[in-house]
Amino acid sequence: MSVGLQMKKLKLLLAGLCLTLPLSLFAAGDLPVVPKAKTKATAEYGCVNPIDDMRRNHMDYLLHQRDDTMHRGIRTTKYSLAKCVECHISADDEGNYAEFGESEHFCSSCHNYAAVTIDCFQCHNDKPESAGLSQNSSSPTLPEGHENVASNLALPSGDAK
Secondary structure, eight states: OOHHHHHHHHHHHHHHHHHHHHHHHHSOOOOOOOOOOOTTOOSSOSSSSOHHHHHHHHHHHHHHHHHHHHHHOOOOSTTOHHHHHHHHOOOOTTSOOOOTTSTTSHHHHHHTTTTOOOOGGGTSOSSOGGGOOOTTSOOOOOOTTOTTSGGGOBOTTSOBO
């Protein structure tokens, strides 16, 4: 590569940095406030795996769990979304549960900040089963094709929840 071409690339790089640096000064630098999991978590293992591992790889574990369950019929609970919700979604002081999309919801607190769109809660409940329906949420609608599953107590495979 010629010296002239290298200098041109360097100038473009510097110009780009000079243009974007001021924007970063005006950006809100606040990190998301991630709600704490319930008391089931420990200092070392806040989850089924160490916290740093879960922050980096939870999506891979959930997708692998989904594939095992949906495509191979293998049902385990270690990386079950329902188990994640049961531990990580907590009621506020008044007993109300945040809905997915609200910044108080465990998943939303980071996913909103990172502008990551997930579709888990289009089918899955965004509150623990033990919570029932809170006063401020409407009755959930079932995805197309799931209407005939009696009260959604049995899975399409015939297995009980």
